[in-house]
Amino acid sequence: MNLRDERQGDREPVRTVHLQAFGDHGALVADLVDTLRGTITPDTGISLVAEDAGRVIGHIMFTPSLLDAPRRLVEVQVLSPLAVAPEYQRQGVGSALVRRGLEMLAERSVPLVFLEGDPGYYHRFGFQPGGVHGFRRPSLRIPDAAFQVIQFPAYEPWMIGTLVYSQPFWQHDAVGLRDPDN
Template identity: 50%
Template sequence: MTPREPDHAARHAVRAEGGADRAAVAALHTAAFGDDGHVAALVEALRPAPLSFVATDGGRVVGHVVLSPARLDAPRRLVDVLTLSPLAVLPSHQGRGLGTRLIAHALAAADAAGAPLVFLEGPPDYYGARGFDRADEHGFRSPSLRIPPAAFQVARLGGHEPWMTGTFVYPDVFWALDCVGLRDPEA
């Protein structure tokens, strides 16, 4: 550990998102994703999210993660699962372990709630070091051809059973806001 890490750990707290955090969470996602509010609109459309957490620095919201209900179309039956999306940390606070803490907190909450699986789209090097595996290697099918196979990832939790394989199905809001997969800018 570097001398800075204990100081950061003491200053930063992870807690459930509250109603008073909404504006700060929207601004955070817009800054972190460098977009025109598209991701913030997704977060707003996902409300009320059952599992939504913020990281704070001296009371200021500097990170956010949301877990939303989704489905797995398994051969035996539909399975209620979660999707971790989006995750954001203010650019000025990146590289301090806040994303890692938010992910760990979210996965622990999902496991405690009995969710068997958490899916996401994201960089495999980052999420692979934080409890996620390439989903297709465990019998899961992506909901879109626009998701690179390595980016489609899953965390298998305590409630997972071997028969739980199949196609991941995003909630409708992800489709309505075109937040699934990558768009080809040349198309």
């Protein structure tokens, strides 16, 4: 398996991975990825792929967002989304993508990375419940346990506040869980 930066020619294979990995929500996530690409520059985000024998089998994005701290807005990153082709799941592809992305962000002096996800999965990378550390979710639709954060050496104790997702997450209604009965 090879991990590398996403290239222009990877767009359709990346889209396919998200469509397959997210099932009924695949189109929403694939569209979100397409929009999030516009928020990434070499200094402000990461889009990595995992490939096997030249085939894209996994994808992860880290994109810029803001933390509304009392002192000032703080530039942070959001890990979302992460997808692995179904036939490659549970083989370490997702873990390798997460670890590589976090290593890259730590080198860039990013103070915090947030995500919405399964605590049982992301805890192994050092993510912890955001609320326990004084961070507030950007939406009440995000379950407390799913709202997670990892702190890097650039973090300072005054950097506490509310996560403000970048506009594409709101545009695609990809924040938290919707109640299908309402």
